[in-house]
Amino acid sequence: MMESLFYIAALVALVATVAALTRSNAAHALIYLIVSLLAVAVLFFLMGAPFAAALEILIYAGAIMVLFVFVIMMLNLGETGDIRERQWLRPRNWIVPGVMAALLLLELLLALRHAPTLTSGVAVAPKDVGLALFGPYVLAVEIASMLLLAGLVGAYHLGRRFIVRREGRSN
Amino acid sequence: MTTLWLIPLFPLLSATLLVLSAGRMPRQLAALLGAGSVGLSAICVALVARTYLADGQVQELTLWTWMAVDNFTPRIAFYIDGLTVVMMSVITGVGFLIHLYSIEFLWDDESFCRYFAYMNLFVAAMLLLVMADNLLLLYLGWEGVGACSYLLVGFWYRDPDNGAAARKAFVVTRVGDTAMFLGLLLLYTELGTLDIQPLMAAANSQWQVGDTLPILATALLLGGAVGKSAQLPLHTWLPDAMAGPTPVSALIHAATMVTAGVYLIARNYELFLLAPPTLAAVAWIGLATLLLAGFTALAQHDIKRILAYSTISQIGYMFLALGVGAFASGIFHLMTHAFFKALLFLAAGAVIHCLHHEHNIFRMGGLRRRLPVVFWSFLIGSAALAALPFTSGFYSKDAILLSAWTLPGIGPWLWAGGLLGALLTGIYSFRLVFIVFFGEAHTEPDQQPGWRMSGALIVLCVLSLVGGWFALPLAGVLPDKDHAHVSHAVEFISIGTPLLGLLIAYLLFLGRQVSIASLAESPWGKALQDFWYSGWRIDKLYDALLVQPFKCLAHWWRNEPVDLFYNALVALSRWAHGRLITLQTGELRWYATSLVFGLVLLLAIMLRNAS
Amino acid sequence: MGGLQIPLEHVLLLAATLFSCGLMGLMLRRNIIFMLMSLEVMLNAAALAFVAAGARWQQADGQIIFLLILSVAAAEVAVGLGLVLQIQRRFKTLDMDQVNRLRG
Numbered sequence: 001m002m003e004s005l006f007y008i009a010a011l012v013a014l015v016a017t018v019a020a021l022t023r024s025n026a027a028h029a030l031i032y033l034i035v036s037l038l039a040v041a042v043l044f045f046l047m048g049a050p051f052a053a054a055l056e057i058l059i060y061a062g063a064i065m066v067l068f069v070f071v072i073m074m075l076n077l078g079e080t081g082d083i084r085e086r087q088w089l090r091p092r093n094w095i096v097p098g099v100m101a102a103l104l105l106l107e108l109l110l111a112l113r114h115a116p117t118l119t120s121g122v123a124v125a126p127k128d129v130g131l132a133l134f135g136p137y138v139l140a141v142e143i144a145s146m147l148l149l150a151g152l153v154g155a156y157h158l159g160r161r162f163i164v165r166r167e168g169r170s171n
Numbered sequence: 172m173t174t175l176w177l178i179p180l181f182p183l184l185s186a187t188l189l190v191l192s193a194g195r196m197p198r199q200l201a202a203l204l205g206a207g208s209v210g211l212s213a214i215c216v217a218l219v220a221r222t223y224l225a226d227g228q229v230q231e232l233t234l235w236t237w238m239a240v241d242n243f244t245p246r247i248a249f250y251i252d253g254l255t256v257v258m259m260s261v262i263t264g265v266g267f268l269i270h271l272y273s274i275e276f277l278w279d280d281e282s283f284c285r286y287f288a289y290m291n292l293f294v295a296a297m298l299l300l301v302m303a304d305n306l307l308l309l310y311l312g313w314e315g316v317g318a319c320s321y322l323l324v325g326f327w328y329r330d331p332d333n334g335a336a337a338r339k340a341f342v343v344t345r346v347g348d349t350a351m352f353l354g355l356l357l358l359y360t361e362l363g364t365l366d367i368q369p370l371m372a373a374a375n376s377q378w379q380v381g382d383t384l385p386i387l388a389t390a391l392l393l394g395g396a397v398g399k400s401a402q403l404p405l406h407t408w409l410p411d412a413m414a415g416p417t418p419v420s421a422l423i424h425a426a427t428m429v430t431a432g433v434y435l436i437a438r439n440y441e442l443f444l445l446a447p448p449t450l451a452a453v454a455w456i457g458l459a460t461l462l463l464a465g466f467t468a469l470a471q472h473d474i475k476r477i478l479a480y481s482t483i484s485q486i487g488y489m490f491l492a493l494g495v496g497a498f499a500s501g502i503f504h505l506m507t508h509a510f511f512k513a514l515l516f517l518a519a520g521a522v523i524h525c526l527h528h529e530h531n532i533f534r535m536g537g538l539r540r541r542l543p544v545v546f547w548s549f550l551i552g553s554a555a556l557a558a559l560p561f562t563s564g565f566y567s568k569d570a571i572l573l574s575a576w577t578l579p580g581i582g583p584w585l586w587a588g589g590l591l592g593a594l595l596t597g598i599y600s601f602r603l604v605f606i607v608f609f610g611e612a613h614t615e616p617d618q619q620p621g622w623r624m625s626g627a628l629i630v631l632c633v634l635s636l637v638g639g640w641f642a643l644p645l646a647g648v649l650p651d652k653d654h655a656h657v658s659h660a661v662e663f664i665s666i667g668t669p670l671l672g673l674l675i676a677y678l679l680f681l682g683r684q685v686s687i688a689s690l691a692e693s694p695w696g697k698a699l700q701d702f703w704y705s706g707w708r709i710d711k712l713y714d715a716l717l718v719q720p721f722k723c724l725a726h727w728w729r730n731e732p733v734d735l736f737y738n739a740l741v742a743l744s745r746w747a748h749g750r751l752i753t754l755q756t757g758e759l760r761w762y763a764t765s766l767v768f769g770l771v772l773l774l775a776i777m778l779r780n781a782s
Numbered sequence: 783m784g785g786l787q788i789p790l791e792h793v794l795l796l797a798a799t800l801f802s803c804g805l806m807g808l809m810l811r812r813n814i815i816f817m818l819m820s821l822e823v824m825l826n827a828a829a830l831a832f833v834a835a836g837a838r839w840q841q842a843d844g845q846i847i848f849l850l851i852l853s854v855a856a857a858e859v860a861v862g863l864g865l866v867l868q869i870q871r872r873f874k875t876l877d878m879d880q881v882n883r884l885r886g
């Protein structure tokens with residue numbers, strides 16, 4: 001029963017991802033992507049990683065995707081964007097990316113052929129994660145905070161200039 | 172003793188003052204400084220010579236150590252023996268007369284000060300050359316006179332031809348100087364000193380007669396002597412060096428500097444005695460040079476070029492003397508030659524001066540009555556040059572010829588060659604006299620030489636006549652050949668040959684008994700005359716052998732063949748850049764695809780290795 | 783609380799497939815927003831592989847790496863979307879084939 005739940009969620013994730021990447025409307029694609037992320041969160045939970053699953057939903061599907069939504073709303077692409085996207089997705093354009101991706105997948109499969117093993121089935125509690133995080137990995141936490149700070153500053157900088165120029169007070 | 176250091180100091184000081192004045196010094200003062208400093212030196216030399224003649228003691232004076240590098244400590248030191256006394260006397264004595272003459276000759280020249288600065292510097296360097304106690308100091312003087320020669324040949328530098336002549340003189344002598352410097356290095360490496368007297372002692376104790384090393388060392392020194400003294404094959408610069416003012420030709424290119432090579436060999440005669448092959452080479456070079464120059468002098472038009480070739484020829488006699496071992500005779504001829512050749516040059520200068528810078532002898536003529544002082548000077552000079560009996564040249568040349576005769580083996584051949592040279596000398600010197608001073612006048616002199624010119628000429632006339640009676644203080648300093656027992660027939664031939672030359676010249680150029688024109692017009696005569704006029708085409712030969720290939724090479728190098736490789740590298744990287752740049756499309760998807768392609772490839776390789 | 787015992791291969795297979803899909807999207811799409819989405823998919827696929835490995839060995843490390851990937855993704859999206867806005871303003875298009883001013 002639970003195993004079938006896993007495979008259903010995996011199927012959902014795969015289908016939603018493919019759909020997300022082939023839609024011509026950005027908003028629709030984003031919804032599919034969120035579905036995909038939620039399905040992956042289910043997988044995390046089923047594999048015994050409840051903390052990761054929670055973060056996947058909160059931050060990935062929540063915060064990051066909301067950012068996308070905001071940007072798409074700001075750009076306001078509309079109907080013309082959809083038509084143009086559809087023109088770009090003609091079958092001819094699929095050949096090279098399709099072949100490349102298929103080759104890579106094939107190679108990954110070949111590499112994963114060995115080691116048929118099962119997951120432990122024992123959950124790793126958030127407490128353990130927290131202990132490891134602020135124990136041996138405290139430096140990684142610091143680095144991650146630095147990275148986020150850099151992202152914050154970069155995003156602020158890029159966004160600020162955008163707004164300033166929009167108002168025509170510069171250049 | 173203590174006055175020794177004053178001898179080169181006076182001209183050096185005067186040269187410095189004249190240079191520092193930058194040409195703004197009044198002419199009277201410059202003339203006084205220029206000639207006076209050499210005169211003072213001459214007085215000092217006279218004092219030194221009197222001391223030496225009185226006691227025969229070698230005088231030495233060390234001023235200071237020039238430099239000290241490990242064991243190599245050349246000093247600024249003077250060594251005065253009989254040879255040096257003779258050389259110093261010639262340099263300062265003849266030099267003073269020529270300076271005196273120059274005052275009048277160059278009075279109207281705008282570079283009067285510069286002229287005397289160079290001349291004084293030359294005298295100082297030449298004195299340093301002959302007084303030096305070691306070969307390095309000698310080399311300093313050697314290069315100093317070379318530099319002054321360059322400066323003075325190119326004195327009238329506004330004419331590019333004069334600059335070219337100066338460069339030629341400098342470069343050709345540089346070839347010999349390089350050989351000489353190598354010789355010095357070899358001597359220092361092998362014997363560990365460059366001080367002349369210890370060097371001779373060391374050479375005598377370490378080397379045997381006929382060893383390879385002394386032959387090599389003397390051959391290299393001979394290279395320097397050949398270059399400086401304008402002997403075959405490095406003689407080509409001297410005729411062109413006549414581009415300088417005539418007193419310069421008299422002092423540098425006749426009386427003193429060109430005889431430095433003779434001095435060098437005489438000074439190192441002990442070394443040369445250890446190398447008989449080199450000595451033989453000296454004799455043959457001298458003979459070949461004197462004959463070649465003699466024939467060439469027969470066909471020249473320019474009065475100074477004739478004298479230049481005769482100088483080459485006479486230095487050939489000196490080399491011949493050195494080569495047969497008659498060192499003292501060589502130096503004797505050096506001295507008498509300095510007198511009569513300076514006289515001839517100064518007389519020629521007077522002719523040129525009085526005839527608006529006319530050099531071509533065929534546009535002169537009939538000057539006997541118009542310039543009597545010059546005529547008599549020239550006549551006496553020519554007589555001495557041709558070695559007519561009882562002139563100074565007669566004694567010295569006779570000594571050389573007899574010394575050659577007494578040499579066993581090749582001696583008679585050298586003697587015969589020298590005799591032919593003497594005949595030629597008689598012909599060309601009196602050809603000059605007859606053409607310039609007899610016959611019809613083509614150009615009228617517009618002035619007479621003044622008292623300075625005439626005075627210098629008269630003094631030199633006297634010296635040319637009586638110079639043969641001087642007993643040089645060379646006994647014990649230089650070896651000489653004993654030729655007291657030569658048969659009278661040989662002596663008579665030696666005496667008679669110049670007279671025969673005079674007779675031939677008279678017949679050809681004055682008596683009109685034999686038409687020189689018909690001789691010169693015949694095909695053979697014309698070809699021969701052209702051949703001799705061009706100096707046996709040696710300049711052309713060198714041009715074809717050395718200058719043209721060098722120019723070719725230079726032209727070739729101008730295209731920078733070495734850079735071809737680097738240019739090819741540049742072209743290759745440019746080309747590769749042009750190809751690679753097409754990969755830089757600026758398209759994000761293209762980059763992503765390339766990235767994936769590389770990833771696929773890498774994974775494929777890894778999988779292949781893993782399996 | 784326990785988890786499921788699932789063949790690790792299957793999870794990794796899913797992760798590889800998701801990654802390939804993301805890669806294909808990256809190469810296929812010309813719109814910069816879709817490219818960023820493809821990147822998210824790829825990051826997510828990598829994260830899945832890490833979490834699966836953590837579950838296999840019953841270690842917290844997998845989830846910690848997931849956390850790090852999460853922060854990278856967050857930073858990337860923040861800067862990337864800022865760039866998207868700039869690109870739209872300057873080039874009046876989101877077509878990355880036209881934004882090729884860096885070509886050699």
